[in-house]
Amino acid sequence: MKVLIVFSGKYGSSQMYANRLVHAFGDGSQAVDAKQAKKTDLKEWDNIIVGGGVYMGKIPRSLKSFLKKGLKTLKNKKIGLFVCCASKAEDSHITEYFEKNFPSELVEKAVVKSAFPGGQVMNEKAGFVYKKMYEQMNKYSDEEINTYITDAVSAFSKK
Numbered sequence: 001m002k003v004l005i006v007f008s009g010k011y012g013s014s015q016m017y018a019n020r021l022v023h024a025f026g027d028g029s030q031a032v033d034a035k036q037a038k039k040t041d042l043k044e045w046d047n048i049i050v051g052g053g054v055y056m057g058k059i060p061r062s063l064k065s066f067l068k069k070g071l072k073t074l075k076n077k078k079i080g081l082f083v084c085c086a087s088k089a090e091d092s093h094i095t096e097y098f099e100k101n102f103p104s105e106l107v108e109k110a111v112v113k114s115a116f117p118g119g120q121v122m123n124e125k126a127g128f129v130y131k132k133m134y135e136q137m138n139k140y141s142d143e144e145i146n147t148y149i150t151d152a153v154s155a156f157s158k159k
Contacts (some may be wrong), residue, residue: 001025004045008034008063009053013084017116017153021049024157034062042073050074050102051082051116057093059083059101067103075105080112082156112159116152 003025007018018031032040034052042048052063067074083097094115098107107113 001028001047002045003029003047003049005031005049006034006037006066007031007052008060009084010055014052017082017084020153021157024153034066037066042070045077047078048074049080049082052084054083054085054097071103079106079110081106081110082114082116084116112156114156
């Protein structure tokens with residue numbers, strides 16, 4: 001199955017989920033940052049998954065730009081959407097994040113919409129204050145987080 005995963009994020013969670021989804025879907029799948037997605041011909045892909053981190057209730061500008069420019073083509077594809085956020089999957093904000101950040105045509109058409117746990121600083125882009133803040137917020141062990149991530153990606157890919 002040919003699956004393109006377009007992602008955008010600041011601290012590494014979105015890219016990590018995109019890469020795990022590529023692994024889950026196997027050969028023929030590819031992850032690409034939204035900033036480089038304009039070089040990708042969307043017409044070549046059967047399925048497209050789009051997602052990114054939520055910061056102050058909004059997805060990154062590069063992802064919004066990708067969605068706006070590719071909307072006509074995306075509407076004719078099998079679509080999946082995801083957000084990475086510190087909220088839990090059952091949190092009432094999740095529906096709001098999709099409605100406020102993604103075109104309504106895609107939200108309605110999406111085969112799957114999912115929230116993955118974000119709030120992890122997975123690269124060196126974050127400054128000292130952000131790293132310390134995330135350390136204080138993190139109440140789960142690495143093993144618990146890894147199990148949850150694996151289960152969330154597996155459930156998404158099965159849908």
